């Protein structure tokens with residue numbers, strides 16, 4: 607499975623992506639916002655993540671889909687985005703993402719999320735997507751709202767972040783199909 611947008615390709619990771627993955631998540635600016643990413647981040651960490659992701663792609667009843675985000679113009683992986691922890695009974699899942707800091711604020715995650723969220727609601731027929739965002743993560747809280755997620759509450763001191771060892775509160779956001787439709791239309795209008 608592969609998605610292509612104007613500037614990006616969303617695809618299954620390959621072992622050879624490890625250098626780009628290391629470059630993308632080695633900085634604390636990225637990893638301190640992701641609960642389970644170690645710091646410093648090395649080749650072995652990237653290969654572990656890639657192998658685990660590839661294995662998940664092989665499963666028949668998929669528990670999740672993680673796509674790397676390749677920038678077509680540079681043939682380089684600049685991020686990743688996922689629909690994970692799929693619960694087929696409840697039709698729910700969790701979504702997350704990261705982008706290499708060098709490529710922030712260029713609209714890449716917005717471009718990548720459109721096909722991924724469409725896929726989650728239209729192909730996987732999910733009802734509810736959740737996003738868990740550290741309360742101090744301005745960009746991601748704002749991104750969640752842009753995509754139509756609604757904040758449901760805050761969990762106090764819920765996560766010990768692997769990268770910096772600090773304890774964080776997080777906001778729980780949920781996105782339902784009708785809210786995604788509205789947000790999607792607004793995002794696509796903004797592109798014109």
Ligand SMILES: CC(C)(COP(=O)(O)OP(=O)(O)OC[C@H]1O[C@@H](n2cnc3c(N)ncnc32)[C@H](O)[C@@H]1OP(=O)(O)O)[C@@H](O)C(=O)NCCC(=O)NCCS
Pocket residue numbers: 635636637639640702703704705706709710711712713714715716717738739740743744745746748749750752
């Ligand atoms: C969050 C992240 C993925 C955004 O990626 P990006 O490609 O820079 O995002 P985009 O350029 O598509 O912007 C999408 C929206 O995010 C928000 N946003 C992004 N950067 C922001 C910033 N520095 N300050 C405030 N809001 C910001 C805005 O709402 C923006 O929409 P707008 O440009 O219309 O205002 C990126 O900052 C990142 O990888 N952060 C570290 C990892 C992380 O936090 N992952 C999410 C964990 S829950």
